[in-house]
Amino acid sequence: MPIKLADIAIFIITLAIIVFYSVTTLQKDSNSSYAKIEIDGNTFIYPLEKDLIKTFHGPIGDTTIEIKNGKISITESDCKNKICIKMGKIDKLGQAVACLPNKLLITIEGESNDEVDILSY
Amino acid sequence: MTKLTSYPTNSNRIISILGGLCLFLSLIEYIIPKPIPFIKLGIANIPILISIVILPKKDILKLILIKSIGGSLVSGNLFSWIFLYSLSGSLISGISMILISILLNNKVSMIGISLIGSLTSNLTQILLATAILGPGAKYLGVPILIIGFISGTFIGVLTNNFLNKSVWIRNFNK
Amino acid sequence: MSILNYVSIILFIFIESSLLKFLLALIYILICKYSKMRIKIIPNIILLFSVIIINLLYPFGRVLFYLGPLRITLESLLSGIQKGSLLIGLMYLSKNISISSIKIPGEVGLLIKDTFYYFNQFTQGDKVKFKTFITDIDNKLLALSNTKPVESEIIRKNRNNTLIIFSTTLILFILDLNPFNF
Numbered sequence: 001m002p003i004k005l006a007d008i009a010i011f012i013i014t015l016a017i018i019v020f021y022s023v024t025t026l027q028k029d030s031n032s033s034y035a036k037i038e039i040d041g042n043t044f045i046y047p048l049e050k051d052l053i054k055t056f057h058g059p060i061g062d063t064t065i066e067i068k069n070g071k072i073s074i075t076e077s078d079c080k081n082k083i084c085i086k087m088g089k090i091d092k093l094g095q096a097v098a099c100l101p102n103k104l105l106i107t108i109e110g111e112s113n114d115e116v117d118i119l120s121y
Numbered sequence: 122m123t124k125l126t127s128y129p130t131n132s133n134r135i136i137s138i139l140g141g142l143c144l145f146l147s148l149i150e151y152i153i154p155k156p157i158p159f160i161k162l163g164i165a166n167i168p169i170l171i172s173i174v175i176l177p178k179k180d181i182l183k184l185i186l187i188k189s190i191g192g193s194l195v196s197g198n199l200f201s202w203i204f205l206y207s208l209s210g211s212l213i214s215g216i217s218m219i220l221i222s223i224l225l226n227n228k229v230s231m232i233g234i235s236l237i238g239s240l241t242s243n244l245t246q247i248l249l250a251t252a253i254l255g256p257g258a259k260y261l262g263v264p265i266l267i268i269g270f271i272s273g274t275f276i277g278v279l280t281n282n283f284l285n286k287s288v289w290i291r292n293f294n295k
Numbered sequence: 296m297s298i299l300n301y302v303s304i305i306l307f308i309f310i311e312s313s314l315l316k317f318l319l320a321l322i323y324i325l326i327c328k329y330s331k332m333r334i335k336i337i338p339n340i341i342l343l344f345s346v347i348i349i350n351l352l353y354p355f356g357r358v359l360f361y362l363g364p365l366r367i368t369l370e371s372l373l374s375g376i377q378k379g380s381l382l383i384g385l386m387y388l389s390k391n392i393s394i395s396s397i398k399i400p401g402e403v404g405l406l407i408k409d410t411f412y413y414f415n416q417f418t419q420g421d422k423v424k425f426k427t428f429i430t431d432i433d434n435k436l437l438a439l440s441n442t443k444p445v446e447s448e449i450i451r452k453n454r455n456n457t458l459i460i461f462s463t464t465l466i467l468f469i470l471d472l473n474p475f476n477f
Binding site for chain 2 (some may be wrong): 346349350353375384385388406411412413430432
């Protein structure tokens with residue numbers, strides 16, 4: 001079978017698809033921000049795209065965080081003032097929620113801070 | 122692509138001969154030393170490409186099924202993910218190759234069809250791998266697609282040559 | 296008897312602990328090895344490591360340490376070990392299940408039988424050389440054109456490891472449920 005025009009066309013289209021796939025995959029995803037939780041010298045990382053409820057043990061008791069619909073918040077805490085719960089949900093790069101009595105700090109971080117950081121200032 | 126006007130009366134026999142050839146070529150592929158395991162040339166796909174020229178559409182899908190089940194019986198992987206990967210990749214690439222050969226009837230050679238087959242089979246397996254192994258598997262897609270592109274072209278050229286030279290195929294056309 | 300094989304597969308899939316799953320996968324490999332099967336270790340190690348790396352690329356859970364730009368997290372590491380072990384374990388479990396117990400019904404079953412006959416025919420006769428690949432294959436096809444398949448059996452011996460596999464799987468499955476709360 002001789003090589004036909006369609007072969008060359010498919011060759012180029014397939015190559016283009018592979019290049020497109022590779023570039024989009026290897027490019028740092030700006031949507032993939034994640035929550036960084038620091039407590040008691042330990043660091044935890046949770047992507048915001050996955051729903052999660054987790055309880056952490058701090059110096060004065062338990063603090064429960066919840067990730068839902070791409071936002072993270074503190075839903076329960078053993079602290080007295082409950083300021084952390086009132087701080088609400090966060091999802092933007094650079095935002096933070098903390099439960100100071102329990103020494104828990106949540107910050108939103110991302111792969112490409114550059115552009116978004118400028119916007120948030 | 123030249124289509125046969127009349128199909129052989131006993132096309133099940135042709136399916137099992139080509140199926141046997143698939144298993145034989147997998148064996149050869151398994152024996153030849155490779156720098157990195159899991160990288161396959163894919164010569165076992167040559168009979169599938171041949172079948173697109175000589176078998177009716179329904180029988181091509183039968184051959185793909187036979188190749189996947191038979192291959193898993195030989196390697197003993199019938200109850201593992203590998204069978205699932207291989208079957209879904211082969212079926213989807215088989216359907217895509219059949220569609221493209223209908224669409225571009227005489228205007229495409231085995232190189233184009235092989236490239237479509239390799240791309241769709243690899244994309245299916247990457248999709249499955251991300252579902253089973255986790256989102257990080259998409260990075261593995263990059264080398265897989267690039268290697269598949271090279272081997273797909275190679276297999277296409279080889280099958281083109283086979284269809285040109287083969288006496289078996291020429292007897293078939295009579 | 297063969298139902299125990301399927302039970303083993305299901306129990307193995309549902310073991311949640313990464314380390315127990317890894318241990319069980321290792322036991323399956325050893326059973327294969329003990330049954331004098333040819334085992335290649337390096338591909339398995341590469342498979343396990345690539346699955347672990349795939350999972351580490353997606354950080355989740357407690358950060359253990361930093362490796363350049365990559366954050367190595369505990370949950371990702373464990374999930375990588377779990378999934379890699381599942382993949383390898385199922386592969387070797389499957390190898391231990393005797394093929395004679397599987398009957399594929401209907402037309403497909405018949406086609407597979409014939410396929411194995413022709414596969415045997417292909418492996419006999421002249422060797423296929425790299426330089427003359429196309430003509431070698433073509434000659435084999437021509438030689439086969441006039442043969443008709445005769446009854447042939449799939450060449451795989453019945454390996455009777457069902458009981459040992461089932462019992463170890465069951466023990467580790469119970470351990471996974473953690474009845475003693477350790």
